[in-house]
Amino acid sequence: MCLAVPGRVVEIEGAEPAFLRGKVDFGGVLKEVALPFTPEVKVGEYVLVHAGFALQVLDESEARRTLDDLNQLGMLDPPPEGPG
Amino acid sequence: MKFLDEYRDGELVSELGRRIAATAAHDWTIMEVCGGQTHTILKSGLEELLPGNVQLVHGPGCPVCVTPLELIDAAVEVAMRPGVVFTSFGDMLRVPGSRLSLLDARARGADVRIVYSPLDAVELARRMQEKEVVFFAVGFETTAPANAMAVWQAANTGVENFSIVSAHVLVPPAMEAVLGSPECRVQAFLAPGHVCAVDGYEQYEAVANRYGVPVVVTGFEPVDLMEGILGAVRQLEDGRAEVENRYSRAVKREGNQEARRIVAEVFETSSRKWRGIGAIPNSGLCLRPAYASFDALTRFGAQTGEVAEPEQCQAGRVLQGLLKPTGCAAFGTHCTPDHPLGAPMVSSEGACAAYYLYGGRD
Ligand code: SF4
Numbered sequence: 023m024c025l026a027v028p029g030r031v032v033e034i035e036g037a038e039p040a041f042l043r044g045k046v047d048f049g050g051v052l053k054e055v056a057l058p059f060t061p062e063v064k065v066g067e068y069v070l071v072h073a074g075f076a077l078q079v080l081d082e083s084e085a086r087r088t089l090d091d092l093n094q095l096g097m098l099d100p101p102p103e104g105p106g
Numbered sequence: 107m108k109f110l111d112e113y114r115d116g117e118l119v120s121e122l123g124r125r126i127a128a129t130a131a132h133d134w135t136i137m138e139v140c141g142g143q144t145h146t147i148l149k150s151g152l153e154e155l156l157p158g159n160v161q162l163v164h165g166p167g168c169p170v171c172v173t174p175l176e177l178i179d180a181a182v183e184v185a186m187r188p189g190v191v192f193t194s195f196g197d198m199l200r201v202p203g204s205r206l207s208l209l210d211a212r213a214r215g216a217d218v219r220i221v222y223s224p225l226d227a228v229e230l231a232r233r234m235q236e237k238e239v240v241f242f243a244v245g246f247e248t249t250a251p252a253n254a255m256a257v258w259q260a261a262n263t264g265v266e267n268f269s270i271v272s273a274h275v276l277v278p279p280a281m282e283a284v285l286g287s288p289e290c291r292v293q294a295f296l297a298p299g300h301v302c303a304v305d306g307y308e309q310y311e312a313v314a315n316r317y318g319v320p321v322v323v324t325g326f327e328p329v330d331l332m333e334g335i336l337g338a339v340r341q342l343e344d345g346r347a348e349v350e351n352r353y354s355r356a357v358k359r360e361g362n363q364e365a366r367r368i369v370a371e372v373f374e375t376s377s378r379k380w381r382g383i384g385a386i387p388n389s390g391l392c393l394r395p396a397y398a399s400f401d402a403l404t405r406f407g408a409q410t411g412e413v414a415e416p417e418q419c420q421a422g423r424v425l426q427g428l429l430k431p432t433g434c435a436a437f438g439t440h441c442t443p444d445h446p447l448g449a450p451m452v453s454s455e456g457a458c459a460a461y462y463l464y465g466g467r468d
């Protein structure tokens with residue numbers, strides 16, 4: 023039920039914030055998405071979409087930082103030697 | 107697909123599993139609250155990658171599963187009224203009420219339709235002036251802004267033949283209900299990332315402090331979940347009980363202000379009965395007086411009397427993480443996805459259905 027999917031904003035229309043809409047690309051499938059909760063979003067950015075609404079603009083720098091940290095797992099930062 | 111594939115990397119998932127095993131020196135029980143996360147955990151077999159001393163128990167975070175029987179009965183009653191077009195997200199249709207599901211109602215002639223967004227229901231009302239379009243507004247904090255905005259737009263564009271059955275529920279009061287049970291075994295929570303994308307995580311700080319449990323905001327892909335579990339295990343081993351955000355690409359501490367504003371404008375909190383669990387104070391959302399005319403149950407005078415759950419069904423214990431689905435005598439025999447006794451066997455996010463489909467650790 024709380025499934026939310028990332029997609030790339032390709033078009034934004036409307037002037038009134040409460041009725042802001044746009045087209046979002048989900049891996050090749052374009053869908054109409056309501057954008058009133060992400061008025062700051064720009065074409066090309068990724069949003070998290072649930073029930074036809076964008077809930078957040080995804081933060082690329084945070085995403086990259088998390089992945090960089092993860093990719094170093096087991097390489098730069100060895101696991102602790104046994105418990106405690 | 108960007109923002110998805112990176113978080114499904116099998117090698118990274120296995121490495122995180124090894125890291126969790128190396129970190130966990132004691133026995134720990136961690137609850138993932140959200141049914142969507144339960145689904146990923148079972149589908150991706152993440153439990154197999156965890157050491158034996160780290161137990162996951164599955165929480166009450168399936169809005170379909172916790173919608174009480176009487177509310178489904180009332181929805182069916184409204185759907186059966188002549189002139190009503192009843193709209194809902196797909197997952198509510200098969201949930202059994204005490205007599206009928208919405209799908210049964212459709213088989214008996216009710217006009218029941220699946221919509222992808224509540225705005226589709228408003229649009230339908232706009233196009234079908236001669237009908238009454240009702241939307242089953244089910245969901246957690248994640249879905250509340252969309253449903254609130256549908257009501258707000260209907261109110262502000264003069265769509266009067268639209269109304270909702272509000273079945274909204276809130277996560278933090280449910281976590282407190284789980285923690286308040288004398289049988290509670292949960293020592294840490296994975297908090298539902300998409301609920302937090304809307305509502306932020308300030309309110310979990312109070313829960314972490316009051317009950318001394320770590321709360322880790324976690325995403326929905328396998329890497330996200332393993333990272334969340336690692337974060338929780340680290341805190342438990344260190345004796346910390348903090349709120350930690352492991353889904354920072356989507357979640358900010360304050361959540362989404364615009365979304366929270368519309369929810370607060372349209373809805374107010376109310377006591378809510380959770381199927382199988384009972385009433386939890388301040389755990390539901392109902393329409394504020396200014397929007398009361400959009401309440402379908404009032405508009406159609408639908409009854410919501412008390413009805414008893416099927417006796418065999420242990421959904422309440424399953425939803426609180428007190429019993430694994432396989433511990434229910436009806437599991438897989440009297441109760442299957444084709445013939446569900448309880449809601450956790452209907453929704454693919456329900457723990458019983460997830461265990462039935464993918465198997466799970468006992
Ligand atoms: S297996 Fe079926 S009867 Fe048992 S708790 Fe789950 S839904 Fe209820």
